Amino acid sequence: VQLQASGGGLVQAGGSLRLSCAASGRTFSSYHMGWFRQAPGKEREFVASISGNGYITTYADSVKGRFTISRDNAKNTVFLQMNSLKPEDTAVYYCAADKAPYYTGGTYLSNYDYWGQGTRVTVSS
Numbered sequence: 365v366q367l368q369a370s371g372g373g374l375v376q377a378g379g380s381l382r383l384s385c386a387a388s389g390r391t392f393s394s395y396h397m398g399w400f401r402q403a404p405g406k407e408r409e410f411v412a413s414i415s416g417n418g419y420i421t422t423y424a425d426s427v428k429g430r431f432t433i434s435r436d437n438a439k440n441t442v443f444l445q446m447n448s449l450k451p452e453d454t455a456v457y458y459c460a461a462d463k464a465p466y467y468t469g470g471t472y473l474s475n476y477d478y479w480g481q482g483t484r485v486t487v488s489s
Contacts, residue, residue, distance in 0.1 A: 365389045367480030369459045374486045375449055383444040385459030385480055392440040393417065395478075396462040398470045399433060399444045401455035401485075408458070412444060413470035422469045427453075449487045456482040 371383040385397070398413035412433040413422045421433050432445040442459060460476035470476070 365392070365395065365461050365478050367459050367461060367478055369457065369480040369483040372457060372483030372485045374488065377449060377451055377487055377489050379449050379487070380445070380447045381449065381485060383446065383457055383459075383483060383485075385442045385444075387440045387442070387461065389440070393437040394463065396464065396467045396470050396475075397433075397435060397442040398460045398462065398476060399442075399457060400460060400473065401453075401457045402482075403452075403455040406455075408473060410471045410473075411457070413462075413467075414442065415467035420467055422471060424471075446485070449485075451487045451489045454485060454487050456484050458482045 366388040369385045393416050396416050399411040400408050402408040410424050414433045418435045430448045435442040459480040461478040462476045
């Protein structure tokens with residue numbers, strides 16, 4: 365599967381952005397999807413994940429209550445709605461697909477089989 369992330373940009377603190385990740389292929393609903401981010405000089409870290417059927421989600425503590433992950437399997441797309449953005453949310457955001465048969469939360473990079481190219485989010489103070 366090929367993944368194309370979009371929606372990044374420059375936003376002021378307190379603002380919102382909605383990231384999208386479009387996937388190729390006809391079996392999108394069989395993939396659990398995740399969002400990760402990587403800030404300059406830091407390791408890539410987990411942000412949120414969602415099960416293939418969209419019923420179960422998992423969030424990093426740092427984004428709980430501010431970010432929402434969702435998916436539209438009819439459109440082969442996963443979204444990350446980011447509200448109340450903070451300067452520390454500045455990073456390149458990556459979407460990823462996990463082909464495992466069962467959803468386990470997907471908080472580790474090694475859970476994922478496919479990665480998108482990333483979209484940059486910059487939050488100014």
